[in-house]
Amino acid sequence: MNNISLAQFDIDTHTAIHKELNRQETGLEMIPSENFVSPAVLEALGSVLTNKYAEGYPGKRYYGGCEHVDTIEQLAIDRAKQLFGAEHVNVQPLSGAPANIAAYFAVLKPGDTVLGMDLSHGGHLTHGHPVTHMTQVFHFERYKTDANGQIDLENLRKMAHEHKPKLILVGYSAYSREIAYSKIQDIANEVGAMTMADIAHIAGLIAGGEMNNPVPIFDIVTTTTHKTLRGPRGGMIMCKKEFAKQIDRAVFPGLQGGPHENNIAAKAVAFKEALEPEFKQYAKQIKANTKILEEAFQAKKYDLCFGGTDNHLLLIDVTSKSLTGKDAEEALDKASITVNKNMIPDDTRSPFNPSGIRLGTPALTTRGMKEKEMGIIADLIDRAITHHTEEATLKEIKEDVMALTKNFPLYTDQTKNV
Numbered sequence: 001m002n003n004i005s006l007a008q009f010d011i012d013t014h015t016a017i018h019k020e021l022n023r024q025e026t027g028l029e030m031i032p033s034e035n036f037v038s039p040a041v042l043e044a045l046g047s048v049l050t051n052k053y054a055e056g057y058p059g060k061r062y063y064g065g066c067e068h069v070d071t072i073e074q075l076a077i078d079r080a081k082q083l084f085g086a087e088h089v090n091v092q093p094l095s096g097a098p099a100n101i102a103a104y105f106a107v108l109k110p111g112d113t114v115l116g117m118d119l120s121h122g123g124h125l126t127h128g129h130p131v132t133h134m135t136q137v138f139h140f141e142r143y144k145t146d147a148n149g150q151i152d153l154e155n156l157r158k159m160a161h162e163h164k165p166k167l168i169l170v171g172y173s174a175y176s177r178e179i180a181y182s183k184i185q186d187i188a189n190e191v192g193a194m195t196m197a198d199i200a201h202i203a204g205l206i207a208g209g210e211m212n213n214p215v216p217i218f219d220i221v222t223t224t225t226h227k228t229l230r231g232p233r234g235g236m237i238m239c240k241k242e243f244a245k246q247i248d249r250a251v252f253p254g255l256q257g258g259p260h261e262n263n264i265a266a267k268a269v270a271f272k273e274a275l276e277p278e279f280k281q282y283a284k285q286i287k288a289n290t291k292i293l294e295e296a297f298q299a300k301k302y303d304l305c306f307g308g309t310d311n312h313l314l315l316i317d318v319t320s321k322s323l324t325g326k327d328a329e330e331a332l333d334k335a336s337i338t339v340n341k342n343m344i345p346d347d348t349r350s351p352f353n354p355s356g357i358r359l360g361t362p363a364l365t366t367r368g369m370k371e372k373e374m375g376i377i378a379d380l381i382d383r384a385i386t387h388h389t390e391e392a393t394l395k396e397i398k399e400d401v402m403a404l405t406k407n408f409p410l411y412t413d414q415t416k417n418v
């Protein structure tokens, strides 16, 4: 076996990884779906577990030599149960999208109707966007938010009675408000629908006790593990006991082959971290930091979609500042502030050049940034948007960003050498 280091063996890949590390360390990462994992999570992810095939589930595998991966997968399952109060957990989904696909196939038949949120109001591609394969199999109907930015429950009820969905779907990628799970469960009960919450974005805030938890209420809850939950890139499905067999079969053999046990080990580590008291503090700080940004942008007369935020993100309509979401994303990128352009509710512009930007605080909060830094960052963002055509100003802001991030080191030198 070739036992030499990456730097010695493949300088091209090594160099690109280190350039990416440098980009992460010197910029302000404000894409709300991104985060920085701990060195312990990285270590598990880069472990020899990647060598092992383990099709099946703990205690029931199709391969020999699974005694240690069984221990690891069971740890991940038990910790997730504890974290969310789940009756059953499957930690094998490779990411959020396959977790959703498996969940659909577990409980739906081709042609069944799913009632999910309109994409421009914050829903996710996997909730029935025409470009996804799922729309060829299932029928998606869409509800929306109202003028106050709340989910329009009366309209949702009306649509549920009209379309008789098999599944009512909540949980979003660009929605900044709390969700009333019991009220939606009541509507589902009226029409005999199952309920599914996709908490991909807010799982960490739920685990930290800062947002409503749908797990004790809904039939099925899917999530990613790499957003606010701050684990490795991956997915997970939680459900009521009665759906356990269907869910497990839908993940394997229904959709996937061998589970990625290195990734599952990293999930187990991240869940242990999320069970620590510090994680509650982290979740609280994410929300506090986002509130500061909300207040600062309101004071600067920005249009905040949904009227503000109850979670880790803001969706901002920038068109009143005489630019598009794409212009804003590009200007901020030049200043080393990373956000993403995003559709706003009922956007009249195209997804490639929409009216809004979406930004959030989970990654910056992991770095230790607090209220004071959020005030500074809101000023930097406003300056970049106001002067988005002035290259010299954007360069000045980039220098301010570098000075700020220097005070919040991300990884120790030891981690960097791994």
Ligand SMILES: *Cc1c(COP(=O)(O)O)cnc(C)c1O
Pocket: 033, 095, 096, 097, 098, 100, 123, 124, 126, 171, 172, 173, 198, 199, 200, 201, 224, 234
């Ligand atoms: C991010 C996200 C997903 C997809 O997760 P991937 O890991 O990118 O496949 C699914 N649903 C929602 C609501 C998300 O925000």
